[in-house]
Amino acid sequence: MNRGGNLEITVLNQISQAVLREKNVSRLLRLVLEILHREMGLLRGTVTLRRGDELFIEASHGLSDAEIRRGRYRLGEGITGHVAETGEPCLVPDISKDKRFLSRTGKHQLDSNPVAFLCVPVIQDERVIATLGIDRKVVPGVELDEDLKLLEIIGNLMADAVAV
Numbered sequence: 017m018n019r020g021g022n023l024e025i026t027v028l029n030q031i032s033q034a035v036l037r038e039k040n041v042s043r044l045l046r047l048v049l050e051i052l053h054r055e056m057g058l059l060r061g062t063v064t065l066r067r068g069d070e071l072f073i074e075a076s077h078g079l080s081d082a083e084i085r086r087g088r089y090r091l092g093e094g095i096t097g098h099v100a101e102t103g104e105p106c107l108v109p110d111i112s113k114d115k116r117f118l119s120r121t122g123k124h125q126l127d128s129n130p131v132a133f134l135c136v137p138v139i140q141d142e143r144v145i146a147t148l149g150i151d152r153k154v155v156p157g158v159e160l161d162e163d164l165k166l167l168e169i170i171g172n173l174m175a176d177a178v179a180v
Contacts, residue, residue, distance in 0.1 A: 024166050027055045028173075035173055044177055045075030048170065052150060053077050056163065059131065061150040062087060063138075064096055065178070071100055071147065078151075095135055100144045105136040107164045109154065130154040134164050138171040140179045148174070 030051045038044040049061040060078035064071040064087070073079070073087040089097040099106050110130045131151050138146035148171050152158065 023055060024162070027051060027166060028169060030055070031170055031173055035177055038177075041177055041180055042075060045174070046077070048148075048174060049075060049077035049150075052170075056150075056152070058150040058152055061148070062096075063174075063178070064089065064100070064147045064149070066091075066100055066145055066147075071096060074146070095133060096147050096149055099135045099137050099147050099149075103137045103139060103144050105134070105164055105168055107160055108133040109160060111151070132158075132160050134160065134167055136164065136167045136171045138175050138178050140175045145175070146171075146178045 031048055034044060034047045034051065038047055045063045049058070049063065052058045052061055058077065061076065062073045062079070063075045065074040069091045071089040071091070073084045076084050076087075079087070089100070091097050091101040095106050095108060109132050111133045112130070130153070132154050133149060133151055135147055135149035137144040138148060148167055150163075150167065152160070152163065154160070
């Protein structure tokens with residue numbers, strides 16, 4: 017995949033346009049995940065919304081309805097819950113080698129190649145209101161650190177819309 021800034025600019029341009037145009041939050045979140053799938057090749061992605069001490073999948077790409085229903089986390093639980101609790105992004109280069117990765121949806125058992133998980137908080141008024149997490153195959157040319165920075169920017173772009 018072509019890096020060097022072109023991918024990042026393309027993704028940010030498409031997402032910023034979506035944020036401006038799409039007023040339905042659920043559709044906006046699904047659109048953001050679709051852009052990440054199309055432009056970055058994500059395998060699966062979720063946006064979890066925080067309600068009290070729990071996180072629920074509000075939008076996803078690559079998950080069935082049953083898998084979405086299983087994707088519930090408490091603050092501090094697993095990587096998604098940890099990101100929501102701390103407000104710090106997390107990068108797991110290979111989910112098969114990290115015990116914190118719960119695979120609550122059950123989807124990850126199907127992967128044979130190394131898969132990375134990147135999760136960032138969506139923050140408004142210094143409070144985590146959601147998380148954005150993606151699964152990505154680890155292949156030559158993929159710069160996971162750069163992808164994590166890009167996801168942080170996307171989370172920032174989504175914050176006001178998600179807060180609604």
